[in-house]
Amino acid sequence: MTTRAExxxxxxxxxxxxxxxxxxxxxxxxxxxxxxLEVLRRELSERWPQTLERFRTEFERVAGVFHRVASxxxxxxxxxxxxxxxxATSVVTWPPAELGVDLSSRLATAxxxxxxMPRAVPADVERRRLRETIARADLGVTGADxxxxxxxxxxxxAAAGRPRSTSLLPPCHVAVFDRTVLLESLEQVGLAxxxxxxxxxxxxxxAVINFITGPSRTADIELTLTRGVHGPKEVHAxxxxxxxxxxxxx
Amino acid sequence: xxxxxxxxxxxxxVHDALGDxxxxxxxxxxxxxxxxxxxxxxxxxxxxxxxRDRARAIKEATLQHLDEHLERLIENIxxxxxxxxxxxxxxxxxxxxxxxxxxxGARMAVKSKSMATxxxxxxxxxxxxxxxxxxxxxxxxxIQLAHERPSHIIAPAIHKTKGQVAELFARELKRExxxxxxxxxxxxxxxxRQKFLDADLGITGANFAVAETGTVVLVTNEGNGRMVTSLxxxxxxxxxxxxxxxxxxxxxxxxxxxxxxxTGQKLSVYTTLVQGPRRPGELEGPEEFHLVLLxxxxxxxxxxxxxxxxxxxxxxxCLNVCPVYRQIGGHAYGYTYPGPIGILLTxxxxxxxxxxxxxxxxxxxxxxxxxxxxxxDIPRMLIELRKEVDERRIAPWAERxxxxxxxxxxxxxxxxxxxxxxxxxxxxxxxxxxRIRSLPLFFGDWTRTRDLPPVAxxxxxxxxxxLERETx
Numbered sequence: 049m050t051t052r053a054e055x056x057x058x059x060x061x062x063x064x065x066x067x068x069x070x071x072x073x074x075x076x077x078x079x080x081x082x083x084x085l086e087v088l089r090r091e092l093s094e095r096w097p098q099t100l101e102r103f104r105t106e107f108e109r110v111a112g113v114f115h116r117v118a119s120x121x122x123x124x125x126x127x128x129x130x131x132x133x134x135x136a137t138s139v140v141t142w143p144p145a146e147l148g149v150d151l152s153s154r155l156a157t158a159x160x161x162x163x164x165m166p167r168a169v170p171a172d173v174e175r176r177r178l179r180e181t182i183a184r185a186d187l188g189v190t191g192a193d194x195x196x197x198x199x200x201x202x203x204x205x206a207a208a209g210r211p212r213s214t215s216l217l218p219p220c221h222v223a224v225f226d227r228t229v230l231l232e233s234l235e236q237v238g239l240a241x242x243x244x245x246x247x248x249x250x251x252x253x254x255a256v257i258n259f260i261t262g263p264s265r266t267a268d269i270e271l272t273l274t275r276g277v278h279g280p281k282e283v284h285a286x287x288x289x290x291x292x293x294x295x296x297x298x
Numbered sequence: 299x300x301x302x303x304x305x306x307x308x309x310x311x312v313h314d315a316l317g318d319x320x321x322x323x324x325x326x327x328x329x330x331x332x333x334x335x336x337x338x339x340x341x342x343x344x345x346x347x348x349x350r351d352r353a354r355a356i357k358e359a360t361l362q363h364l365d366e367h368l369e370r371l372i373e374n375i376x377x378x379x380x381x382x383x384x385x386x387x388x389x390x391x392x393x394x395x396x397x398x399x400x401x402x403g404a405r406m407a408v409k410s411k412s413m414a415t416x417x418x419x420x421x422x423x424x425x426x427x428x429x430x431x432x433x434x435x436x437x438x439x440x441i442q443l444a445h446e447r448p449s450h451i452i453a454p455a456i457h458k459t460k461g462q463v464a465e466l467f468a469r470e471l472k473r474e475x476x477x478x479x480x481x482x483x484x485x486x487x488x489x490x491r492q493k494f495l496d497a498d499l500g501i502t503g504a505n506f507a508v509a510e511t512g513t514v515v516l517v518t519n520e521g522n523g524r525m526v527t528s529l530x531x532x533x534x535x536x537x538x539x540x541x542x543x544x545x546x547x548x549x550x551x552x553x554x555x556x557x558x559x560x561t562g563q564k565l566s567v568y569t570t571l572v573q574g575p576r577r578p579g580e581l582e583g584p585e586e587f588h589l590v591l592l593x594x595x596x597x598x599x600x601x602x603x604x605x606x607x608x609x610x611x612x613x614x615x616c617l618n619v620c621p622v623y624r625q626i627g628g629h630a631y632g633y634t635y636p637g638p639i640g641i642l643l644t645x646x647x648x649x650x651x652x653x654x655x656x657x658x659x660x661x662x663x664x665x666x667x668x669x670x671x672x673x674x675d676i677p678r679m680l681i682e683l684r685k686e687v688d689e690r691r692i693a694p695w696a697e698r699x700x701x702x703x704x705x706x707x708x709x710x711x712x713x714x715x716x717x718x719x720x721x722x723x724x725x726x727x728x729x730x731x732x733r734i735r736s737l738p739l740f741f742g743d744w745t746r747t748r749d750l751p752p753v754a755x756x757x758x759x760x761x762x763x764x765l766e767r768e769t770x
Contacts, residue, residue: 055384058386058597059539062598063364066605074548200564261564265520271328279567
């Protein structure tokens with residue numbers, strides 16, 4: 049077996065033979081990205097309606113379904129309607145404290161069972177049961193850590209209470225967000241990613257960040273576009289004008 | 299040598315491909331569509347050209363400090379609780395993965411599409427070791443059921459009709475299946491969903507690895523990359539050393555051009571950033587994370603003629619625009635990586651002997667370099683390879699002698715001028731209707747599929763000389 053020392057030795061050996069290369073530099077990384085991100089967010093808060101409009105256009109272009117409600121109190125109604133239209137009976141969701149909305153009573157009246165994901169990791173038996181529940185659920189409800197206008201993309205960071213598969217296994221994914229997570233461009237996302245990785249990690253952080261740009265798709269058979277091959281067939285985004293009572297996301 | 303040398307000559311493979319009418323039609327539709335989508339995506343994106351320059355500069359800058367970036371990547375992954383392995387050859391990479399499979403008692407491995415695992419022929423090795431490999435990208439799944447190999451880097455099953463796919467599924471599932479992409483996709487979803495949930499091992503490639511954060515990045519449209527990295531208890535990522543990039547800021551530059559070049563999307567549906575194994579607070583995710591760093595001929599090219607090929611993002615844009623690929627498709631190339639970049643990668647992996655013929659499977663028109671998101675000068679390296687094939691006496695002696703003779707002649711204008719009347723004499727027996735339609739010996743290879751224009755009754759030089767006499 050090749051050891052790290054041998055392997056890296058060979059890399060260095062070959063590098064030493066290179067001569068007269070043209071000067072090249074990686075992208076310049078922002079200094080103090082957390083501060084810069086805060087400044088950017090303040091700037092963006094002044095022009096969020098345009099950003100939202102661009103997000104909406106791009107999100108719909110990738111076959112996302114966009115909803116807009118006045119306040120957090122209306123979110124459960126919208127989700128109940130989405131569920132009813134699809135004959136949904138089971139819903140998995142981020143816990144109310146992470147989502148900013150409590151769905152359980154409203155969805156229960158609509159005849160849907162709601163399972164909120166736990167923030168503490170349960171024992172293995174319970175973990176297996178939850179996995180089955182997520183895999184069988186008709187609707188997966190999540191928040192979003194970023195919404196990128198340039199591409200119509202939702203960015204979700206896995207964490208305690210925010211398991212990876214809530215936005216993956218159910219055939220329909222609903223994400224709830226507000227103006228605080230809107231960014232204009234992929235370049236700005238670079239700043240957010242730098243900021244998220246600055247300094248020590250929090251206890252609750254997960255190991256995965258997912259960019260989601262519309263429903264799962266394939267064109268592998270005769271280039272015919274087909275949706276919902278492994279991930280959700282539908283992705284909905286609910287924008288809350290009045291904001292969500294969740295702070296300190298990024 | 300990582301792959302056995304192909305035994306049927308390129309000429310026969312090409313002949314078979316050219317005779318396959320369906321393949322031709324499928325290739326034509328697919329590549330034309332991809333070209334259009336790519337053009338549209340960049341048309342709507344004025345900063346695209348600048349970002350391509352940035353992306354190229356980042357790749358080069360990373361290579362200039364490759365050791366530092368790799369060390370940082372390794373440190374970060376280990377700090378996060380992941381393991382890094384070092385594979386000099388394809389054999390070694392397979393052994394490392396089989397070892398992980400054995401140690402963790404794995405019985406089934408789900409895979410998301412990865413050219414690196416194709417390159418090391420992992421599936422056969424897994425199967426032989428009692429681990430069932432399951433390809434989960436729809437195209438790869440079809441190819442696996444058919445016991446074939448991918449014919450395009452990003453659309454592995456473009457050479458198959460929906461009817462052929464329906465027959466395949468019917469045979470596997472032992473029931474009637476409609477030849478409808480929607481139905482076929484639904485069937486694959488159901489079949490593979492259970493496998494995702496049951497598998498012990500998730501195997502992926504990597505589109506990028508960010509050194510600064512220890513993050514492996516996967517780009518998919520179907521969501522299988524997410525499944526494979528979330529559900530099994532062990533995740534193994536296999537990655538060529540050249541895929542490392544310095545920072546998240548750099549990553550966003552690449553993401554801005556990758557999907558546009560590949561499929562004309564602004565972003566692929568899923569971009570998954572994986573940072574080591576499951577964290578303590580997480581409900582799901584693998585307990586173990588392994589990164590296999592693959593050399594397999596790459597490291598030697600840091601100072602080699604194919605250095606620039608190490609920039610490649612595997613987007614497939616150069617395949618779509620290549621007039622040769624568009625005629626013969628991926629299989630005729632005979633190795634894992636098809637198309638213009640594939641010839642270079644084949645030489646990188648298997649040595650120049652493997653591209654003795656393939657290095658000529660290009661018209662050097664430059665469309666590949668124009669389409670490449672990082673502007674790799676593929677034609678330049680193809681010429682270098684041809685030179686190497688000649689200098690190392692890998693090319694057939696007749697070819698070498700002919701070209702050497704021609705080269706000698708071309709450098710002697712006086713002799714060359716004398717050559718014209720001689721050639722006019724020699725070509726006489728082969729002229730049919732004003733064209734040379736067939737030649738003897740190995741020269742016949744050239745006239746097999748095309749005619750050679752004869753040396754003109756009066757050459758340009760002769761006419762020029764006349765003209766000068768008249769005007770003076």
